[in-house]
Amino acid sequence: xxxxxxxxxxxxxxxxxxxxxxxxxxxxxxxxxxxxxxxxxxxxxxxxxxxxxxxxxxxxxxxxxxxxxxxxxxxxxxxxxxxxxxxxxxxxxxxxxxxxxxxxxxxxxxxxxxxxxxxxxxxxxxxxxxxxxxxxxxxxxxxxxxxxxxxxxxxxxxxxxxxxxxxxxxxxxxxxxxxxxxxxxxxxxxxxxxxxxx
Numbered sequence: 118x119x120x121x122x123x124x125x126x127x128x129x130x131x132x133x134x135x136x137x138x139x140x141x142x143x144x145x146x147x148x149x150x151x152x153x154x155x156x157x158x159x160x161x162x163x164x165x166x167x168x169x170x171x172x173x174x175x176x177x178x179x180x181x182x183x184x185x186x187x188x189x190x191x192x193x194x195x196x197x198x199x200x201x202x203x204x205x206x207x208x209x210x211x212x213x214x215x216x217x218x219x220x221x222x223x224x225x226x227x228x229x230x231x232x233x234x235x236x237x238x239x240x241x242x243x244x245x246x247x248x249x250x251x252x253x254x255x256x257x258x259x260x261x262x263x264x265x266x267x268x269x270x271x272x273x274x275x276x277x278x279x280x281x282x283x284x285x286x287x288x289x290x291x292x293x294x295x296x297x298x299x300x301x302x303x304x305x306x307x308x309x310x311x312x313x314x315x
Contacts, residue, residue, distance in 0.1 A: 127258035130156055160255050164201040167252030168194050170245045172225050174280070176232035177239060191225055193276065196269065197256065246284050253277045 125133060133139065134152055144152065175190040195218070198204050204217040232239060257273045260266045281287075 125156065126255060127160075127262055131262060160252075160259075161201055161203070163248060163252040163255055164197055165203065166245065166248040167256075168197055168203065168221065170241060170249040170252075172228050173239050173241045173245070174249075175225065176228040177241065179229045180232040180236050180238040182233075187229060189272075189276075191222075191229075193272065194225055195222060200256075243284075246280070246286065250277060250281060250286065253280075 130153070134149075141148075171190050171194055175187045178184070178187055178190075198218055198221050199206075199214070202208075203221065204214040206214075209217070228239075253273055253276060257270055257277070260270045260273065
């Protein structure tokens with residue numbers, strides 16, 4: 118296990134990279150990409166966990182015949198996938214991107230259909246709930262940094278509040294110590310997430 122700096126939410130990370138306390142006053146593109154890459158790898162892993170968790174939430178609703186949120190959850194997932202490059206992003210050809218996005222869509226639809234047929238609600242542990250809330254906060258701040266997606270920000274905040282209320286989780290839970298995320302070649306230590314505001 119390797120130790121790393123705390124992983125910051127987007128607003129605090131931007132301040133650290135480009136603000137008054139930044140180690141450099143300017144970066145070329147390669148330097149900046151190298152600087153942000155470890156943080157964005159952690160963000161992408163949280164988004165992956167969020168997509169899986171929201172799929173489970175939709176399946177739970179389907180098992181209980183609570184159909185009203187399923188379409189909204191599917192739409193949110195299908196927006197998260199390309200936004201965070203889970204469809205291969207700029208590094209994949211168009212066919213690969215379409216195939217990866219289709220896999221996410223089909224996985225969602227299959228989970229919902231199976232739960233609807235069986236009536237069995239899949240479990241979602243508290244750690245997965247926390248990962249969803251952390252990812253939604255990361256996503257909300259990233260959208261705010263983009264500055265043009267107000268409707269999507271409101272949708273994200275609304276979903277955060279709804280889930281937090283349903284799960285009876287406090288608003289500051291996402292600010293506590295964050296579980297370590299394993300990557301392919303090492304573990305990215307993420308002891309704290311700083312800079313979160315709701």
